[in-house]
Amino acid sequence: MSGVEIDPERVLKPLKNTSKQYYILLGLFTLALLLFLEAWVHQITYGVGAVTGIGDWGISGGVPWGLYIGGFVWWIGVAHGGIAISAAVRVINLDKYRPIARIAEVLTVLALGMAALNIVLSMGRPDRIFNTIVQWPFTVHHSPLAWDIAVISLYLVLTLTYMTLSLRSEISALRHRLPTWLAPLYALITLGYRPDEDEKIEQILWWLAVAILALVPLLSGGVVPWLFSLIAAQPGWYGAAAGAAMLTESITSALALVLIMTVVFRYAYGWHDMIEDGILRDLTIVLAFLALATIWFTMHDVLTGYYIAPVNIGALTAGMLELNFFWLAIGGLVVSVVLLFGMIGWPEYFFNTPLLVGVSALLAITILNKKVMFVVEGLMYPTQPPLTNLYPTGVYSPTLVEWILFLGTIMLAGFGFLVISKLIPMIELEKEERELLRPNAETDKTEVE
Amino acid sequence: MADLPPKKGDPEWEEWAEDILDSTEFDTDLGKRISKDALRIAEGELSKAEFHERYSDEMKAEFGVDERPTEPAPETDTAMPRVPGDRNQTRRNVLKAMGGAAAAVGLAGCVGASADDGSETGGNPEPDTQLGMAIDTERCIACLQCSEACKEENNTDIGVHWPYVFRYEDEHAGENREDFLTRHCQHCSEPSCTYVCPTQARYRRTEDGLVLTDYDTCVGCKYCQVACPYGVNYLGKDEPNEVVGNEFDGDRVGRDGRTVGGNPPKGVMGKCTFCVHRQDSDDEELQGTTACEQACPVDAIHFGDMKDRDSDPREHLREKEASNQYKLLDEVGNEPNIVYIGKRPSKDAEPVQGPVSYEQLNMRDGNYDYVGAPEDAAAESEEGDAA
Numbered sequence: 001m002s003g004v005e006i007d008p009e010r011v012l013k014p015l016k017n018t019s020k021q022y023y024i025l026l027g028l029f030t031l032a033l034l035l036f037l038e039a040w041v042h043q044i045t046y047g048v049g050a051v052t053g054i055g056d057w058g059i060s061g062g063v064p065w066g067l068y069i070g071g072f073v074w075w076i077g078v079a080h081g082g083i084a085i086s087a088a089v090r091v092i093n094l095d096k097y098r099p100i101a102r103i104a105e106v107l108t109v110l111a112l113g114m115a116a117l118n119i120v121l122s123m124g125r126p127d128r129i130f131n132t133i134v135q136w137p138f139t140v141h142h143s144p145l146a147w148d149i150a151v152i153s154l155y156l157v158l159t160l161t162y163m164t165l166s167l168r169s170e171i172s173a174l175r176h177r178l179p180t181w182l183a184p185l186y187a188l189i190t191l192g193y194r195p196d197e198d199e200k201i202e203q204i205l206w207w208l209a210v211a212i213l214a215l216v217p218l219l220s221g222g223v224v225p226w227l228f229s230l231i232a233a234q235p236g237w238y239g240a241a242a243g244a245a246m247l248t249e250s251i252t253s254a255l256a257l258v259l260i261m262t263v264v265f266r267y268a269y270g271w272h273d274m275i276e277d278g279i280l281r282d283l284t285i286v287l288a289f290l291a292l293a294t295i296w297f298t299m300h301d302v303l304t305g306y307y308i309a310p311v312n313i314g315a316l317t318a319g320m321l322e323l324n325f326f327w328l329a330i331g332g333l334v335v336s337v338v339l340l341f342g343m344i345g346w347p348e349y350f351f352n353t354p355l356l357v358g359v360s361a362l363l364a365i366t367i368l369n370k371k372v373m374f375v376v377e378g379l380m381y382p383t384q385p386p387l388t389n390l391y392p393t394g395v396y397s398p399t400l401v402e403w404i405l406f407l408g409t410i411m412l413a414g415f416g417f418l419v420i421s422k423l424i425p426m427i428e429l430e431k432e433e434r435e436l437l438r439p440n441a442e443t444d445k446t447e448v449e
Numbered sequence: 450m451a452d453l454p455p456k457k458g459d460p461e462w463e464e465w466a467e468d469i470l471d472s473t474e475f476d477t478d479l480g481k482r483i484s485k486d487a488l489r490i491a492e493g494e495l496s497k498a499e500f501h502e503r504y505s506d507e508m509k510a511e512f513g514v515d516e517r518p519t520e521p522a523p524e525t526d527t528a529m530p531r532v533p534g535d536r537n538q539t540r541r542n543v544l545k546a547m548g549g550a551a552a553a554v555g556l557a558g559c560v561g562a563s564a565d566d567g568s569e570t571g572g573n574p575e576p577d578t579q580l581g582m583a584i585d586t587e588r589c590i591a592c593l594q595c596s597e598a599c600k601e602e603n604n605t606d607i608g609v610h611w612p613y614v615f616r617y618e619d620e621h622a623g624e625n626r627e628d629f630l631t632r633h634c635q636h637c638s639e640p641s642c643t644y645v646c647p648t649q650a651r652y653r654r655t656e657d658g659l660v661l662t663d664y665d666t667c668v669g670c671k672y673c674q675v676a677c678p679y680g681v682n683y684l685g686k687d688e689p690n691e692v693v694g695n696e697f698d699g700d701r702v703g704r705d706g707r708t709v710g711g712n713p714p715k716g717v718m719g720k721c722t723f724c725v726h727r728q729d730s731d732d733e734e735l736q737g738t739t740a741c742e743q744a745c746p747v748d749a750i751h752f753g754d755m756k757d758r759d760s761d762p763r764e765h766l767r768e769k770e771a772s773n774q775y776k777l778l779d780e781v782g783n784e785p786n787i788v789y790i791g792k793r794p795s796k797d798a799e800p801v802q803g804p805v806s807y808e809q810l811n812m813r814d815g816n817y818d819y820v821g822a823p824e825d826a827a828a829e830s831e832e833g834d835a836a
């Protein structure tokens with residue numbers, strides 16, 4: 001059906017052979033994790049109020065939410081975009097892009113975890129997180145954070161179900177080729193597996209993908225913006241286009257990260273023939289237009305905030321235009337768009353994977369910047385006159401601890417990729433490809449518990 | 450007011466009004482009485498408190514809720530969506546239903562004419578008691594005694610001021626004058642902070658309407674702080690309090706068994722508790738008092754049950770009914786329970802240093818850097834009596 005030749009042997013290689021570079025990378029990430037833990041212990045010991053740039057708004061002129069909550073929104077966006085990419089590949093039958101689907105799924109699972117972790121990092125008493133869960137049934141109808149938990153959980157369940165189902169026949173076919181020490185994990189994934197379920201599972205997966213695609217705009221472009229826009233005290237968080245803008249940014253950042261991870265795997269395992277340049281080039285086009293749409297939404301925001309906006313929104317927009325970070329974001333977006341369109345228009349001059357990775361990283365960081373700005377900016381300006389004047393404008397800049405902890409979540413996601421790439425094939429194998437590896441029906445039966 | 454027929458009491462007008470009232474499904478007689486008294490409010494013959502008392506029950510019986518449109522219409526920039534569970538929506542519907550009757554007799558217009566004073570909205574009907582305050586800014590001299598007393602009483606962190614005194618300059622009848630405004634947690638009847646709390650640590654106590662934080666269950670997510678329009682929340686940091694520096698010595702556990710009194714522990718949200726430990730203590734001398742109220746040398750703070758006609762704040766509001774009375778940010782819809790007496794700061798109010806600085810009393814003023822300009826403060830001729 002497609003020109004892509006997937007070589008199952010080489011897809012399985014990472015599960016069996018581990019290179020020296022892998023261990024070095026693992027060591028580096030482990031070190032980063034230790035630093036992360038150290039910083040977290042430090043934050044818990046001295047208190048969020050003492051070691052972060054987070055402060056009380058009001059007379060203290062602080063900003064109560066900062067990098068962590070901005071980071072949460074960013075990770076959530078990545079998660080929603082990631083699963084949307086994978087689901088789209090399945091629903092529209094874009095077989096050509098199958099090699100990136102699983103990378104996107106894994107990214108989603110990790111991103112959801114990191115989103116949740118960022119919320120926990122932001123808490124003054126993370127040890128009490130359980131209270132939120134205990135109270136959930138009583139708070140879900142009014143507390144945005146409780147919805148949050150619901151959304152993240154729903155998404156995690158959907159993604160994990162989706163991934164597990166898509167893995168079942170694959171794992172059972174490949175059992176004899178997979179590391180034996182992981183047998184319990186594989187047994188769990190393939191629990192009750194029968195070869196004749198394959199067709200059903202395919203159908204279920206297709207419908208799940210449809211459901212996911214339908215839910216993404218509702219969750220990423222709906223619930224997450226609502227989390228903010230329902231807070232009447234902070235008008236900067238409200239806007240008619242907020243949902244659409246967030247959704248666009250989500251998919252942009254997710255695609256950027258999927259691209260980066262794809263190139264990384266391609267490079268690490270020499271999968272250039274399986275993940276062709278053509279795939280990267282197509283994704284570049286999509287990324288270019290998404291980045292353009294992000295610019296468009298930003299302009300929209302500024303224009304509506306600047307002209308006939310109510311006083312406080314106008315002040316907010318004016319304040320935003322004075323932030324260096326705003327111009328940094330605009331700069332990042334414009335540079336990305338120019339480079340991406342250069343790559344599309346004159347591939348012979350501009351298209352190369354390092355540059356693509358660079359632009360993707362720039363876009364992901366720019367969108368992170370936008371998310372943090374969105375959160376912080378909304379909180380910087382006391383909005384209701386006369387308090388507008390009586391309270392100082394808030395100031396916020398993240399401290400080293402905050403940077404270490406937030407960047408730590410990125411490290412943690414990288415660590416997750418390293419680990420997961422040793423557990424499951426990172427490229428989904430189709431039936432014919434699996435059959436190449438299946439010794440014969442009898443041995444298979446004896447292997448399935 | 451423009452479409453109000455010429456003269457009240459004019460027989461022609463009465464007929465016209467009656468016709469319109471009869472065409473609605475509402476009680477014509479009640480409408481007439483209400484509108485007459487509303488006019489008396491506008492003339493200053495009747496206090497809004499009395500008006501409310503007189504009609505509360507009947508309004509409830511007739512319209513299902515007592516929500517007279519006494520608040521100024523929200524401006525566009527404040528008409529924002531709120532957390533689900535808020536009752537603005539139903540209120541709006543009721544207002545719509547009332548529209549015919551009320552508008553016809555000019556009720557909205559009459560009351561609207563005096564809309565800038567203490568809008569005595571009935572608010573949330575559940576608690577029998579609603580603790581609140583009347584703060585007389587006409588008396589306040591910005592001596593910061595309330596802030597200091599609170600610090601001594603509750604041992605709050607150094608930069609934290611549960612009652613904070615805004616000292617500002619504002620245009621008063623053409624001249625720029627200094628004025629003061631003491632800001633506590635407003636113990637709102639529709640507190641946005643409780644709606645957003647994911648643990649129900651921030652809650653409104655039903656028997657007396659206090660909004661409190663359970664220090665044992667709060668996770669320190671800061672959602673309440675973000676959602677409160679008044680900026681009165683402070684995350685506990687465990688910073689030394691230089692005013693007293695010793696422990697909080699009231700009872701931390703309230704009468705409902707939750708840990709709500711005194712300063713919050715590190716990582717947990719705190720705000721003014723209306724001295725809950727005093728309200729819940731066995732000592733009758735302490736009940737019904739707050740540290741700030743007692744410390745105020747000019748008796749500007751009046752604390753008590755806003756539902757009790759004879760309470761100290763209600764009495765004071767009656768006494769000063771000739772003065773302007775208002776609630777801070779009442780257009781946001783949180784239904785605050787502090788009523789201010791005096792001129793409402795305009796949107797151009799500019800903070801100034803005031804007669805006494807927080808530093809002089811060994812406290813830190815987070816706003817100070819911002820207000821800045823110590824030379825300004827020195828140049829100020831320090832005429833504290835804004836009253």
Ligand code: SF4
Pocket residue numbers: 633634635636637640641642643660676677678679680681682720783
């Ligand atoms: S003033 Fe703020 S903190 Fe106090 S009850 Fe109202 S919303 Fe809650």
Ligand code: SF4
Pocket residue numbers: 645646647648649650651662666667668669670671672673674717718
């Ligand atoms: S900081 Fe505490 S009281 Fe405030 S919303 Fe979060 S859990 Fe509730």
